[in-house]
Amino acid sequence: MVDFFWNLGSFILALGILVTVHEYGHFWVARKAGVKVLRFSIGFGKPLLTWHDKYGTQFVVAAIPLGGYVKMLDERVDDVPAKERHLSFNAKSVHARIAIVAAGPMANFLFAIVVLAVMYMVGVQSVKPVVGSVVEGSRAEQAGIMPSQHITKIGDDDITTWQDATFALMSSLGEQSVAVTVRDEQFQTRVKTLDLAGWKLDQQDVPPLRSLGIVPFRPQATLTIAAITANSAAEQAGLHVNDMILTVNDEKISDWQQLVHLITQSANKSLQFSVKRQDSIKIITVTPQARIGAQGTQQGFLGVAPVVEPWPEGYIETRHYGPLDSMVRGTQETWRLITLSFDMIGNLITGQISVKNLSGPVGIAVGAGTSVSYGFVAFLSFLALISVNLGVFNLLPLPVLDGGHLMYYIIELFRKKPVSEKTQEFGFKVGALLLIFLTCFALFNDVSRLSF
Structure with missing residues (x-):
């Protein structure tokens, strides 16, 4: 709530x-x-706040915050006195x-x-675009892209962040292939040809990188609990922050992904956890709660977050720019977003992107809430x-x-x-x-x- x-x-x-x-x-x-503006409204419905300026324009903040409008004098919809016709929009x-x-x-x-x-x-804080893993049998694996390689260029675009990589790939939708320049740990540069023939974004909520088989590097999640959601199955069962999960139903847990898979498959099923708490071993029975997942299937939910290992040195970069450079970069990025948006509309029409990826008010609301929680810079973006x-x-x-x-x-x-x-x-x-x-x-x- x-x-x-x-x-x-x-x-x-x-x-x-x-x-x-x-x-x-x-x-x-x-x-x-020279058009007379009758009303400037933010929102629709019942006015919550109104005032007028010296030109007679009524400013309104209305109850339903789902849009707004500017009402101008217009002979097509208003009875306009002869002395004001020159002020009407249609004139x-x-x-x-x-x-x-x-x-x-x-x-x-x-x-x-x-x-x-x-x-x-x-x-701007960004993560260096280093490949964490490559999905077996994927287009990325067939291209010869390998874990630990640093993506430096896609097509003609220089890549410094994962957002750059995502935008560059989305701009390549509909092409037969794209050149991906990578640098390995020995600083040797190679150019890989990524096959894009028939590639479409036709799966809901699957990022472009993942659909090609590229999984960005992220520090490994440990099996130690960092946080527990209030009223979750984990809290109700008595799991504590800093507990280290050892086994589930006597099965040794080797990594966090194994635990996530086990939990999602165990909605409303009792599981016996063995955890290390300080210097003792505790046996705790946990019943994951049932939730409806993104694909409409029932999944188990535990309500815990893991302690994550720190980022390697040099993987996180914070870049500052002066006022002039910032305006130049802001203009360039806005133009890139504009052209990409029109490209995506075209790809929706041609079927390169599934209509399942369309998002509306709820998606925007979740995105807004998430960005605000990440901080001021994320909200600006x-x-x-x-x-x-x-x-x-x-x-x-x-x-x-x-x-x-x-x-x-x-x-x-x-x-x-x-x-x-x-x-x-x-x-x-x-x-x-x-x-x-x-x-x-x-x-x-x-x-x-x-x-x-």
Whole structure:
């Protein structure tokens, strides 16, 4: 329950910031273009807080924090006095209307640049992209990629973090192969050809690296308990922090993954644990709780976290940049996120990425909560990513989105006359239905990922 409210609060905070930025883009350009703005609302439904500025614009914070809007004077929907017609949105040139509509997504992109620049100035901590293991029979193994190799380049992209590697691979979807440059422990560099023919992201929640057989290096988890979840099976059975797990049902436990596999297969089944506690051996009966896993199957849940060995020296890097370099890197990273987002939309359409990977409000809420719990820098990175996604999504040519309005105005620019109201109305209905369908589908995916 605590996690639920934490995720909800983080979601409201993140969405509130991003919606405000988006709508302020529309608002600012509309004012500059001489359009009268009637209302600037963050959220929908019952107003919780309202005030007016000297221009008569009503500012609203509403009860349902799932979006926002800027209402402008418009003769198509309002009775506009003759003396104010020059202030209405529809009276402005098509170039002005295009600028006003495009300003929302552009504000999201500019916000991402600023947020990423701040992140780079604060300092970015990253993990060196060293291969931990390679899945047997995978594409990575066939390419000759081996454990302990350091990935330095994928295609034409220099790789310094696992995020770089993931983005580079996702950008290569649809290609027949990609060159992967690796450096071994003797500092010898080799170029491997990774076969990508027929590669698709068609499994829910399987990362691109893992689907190719690359498992990033992580320090080994020991069999000593570092933390126990409140009201979990472990707490109820009497396991303690610092207990070292020796055997389960007289079977010797050699590593943490073996224990995890055993627990997930033992929902509601009694297990006899042998643990070392200080200088004595304790025998404790534990019954893992049953939960529904990501694939919809019942899994056992113990509620413990292990003590993890420290990172080897040099594997964790913290990089700081000056203001100018930070702005340059923020701009480059935002552009990469924009192009990657459009690539992913194209791959969804062509089937290279499964629609199972679509995520909606619940997924965003969980991501927001997780990023906040990791700290300020992680939350900034999350805000930038979602801000770019929001901007790109709004540029899709669906009539209910900014991209749909832009599509009509660009057509008007070439036809020298507006698209008929009947055609626009039909487009809005179709666009609304598609948007509702996408939202419901993404929400279904989110719920299917949750464990209850």
